[in-house]
Amino acid sequence: MSREEEIRQNRLRKIGMLRASGHLPYPGKANRTHAISDCIDDFESLQKKETEIFLTGRIMMFREHGKLTFLTIQDDSGSIQLLISRDLVGEKSYKFFLQVFDTGDFIEARGILSLTKRGEKTLKITDYKMLSKSILPLPEKW
Secondary structure, eight states: OOHHHHHHHHHHHHHHHHHHTTOOSSOSOOOOSOOHHHHHHTHHHHHHTTOEEEEEEEEEEEEEETTEEEEEEEETTEEEEEEEEHHHHOHHHHHHHHHHOOTTOEEEEEEEEEEOTTOOEEEEEEEEEEEEOOSSOOOOOO
């Protein structure tokens, strides 16, 4: 079996996991309060007021660091970093996220904006939803 076919089979299995847990892999509705470029432009104001926002986008990068996972999502207006942690979403929800989400998937993320220690504009996720499960990996850059 080719590498691409292995990835496809694994992702089809994850669709089954989503359905078995009562989540839709392709829901018909999404909440979005801001485009990514809008939340970056109004970052200081939204952060100061601790405004809860909904962002949607495609997961372009995925980096795990112990109890934290950093994602980069992209929509038609730009990209932003997301942070999901056990402390914010709970142990069960965090493990489920790591089990079923991959690069290429479309996500709805609810949370509050903050700056990381390195000064990166970030949405701290308090809740999430799968919007579209990617079956094949993203094409290579080159």
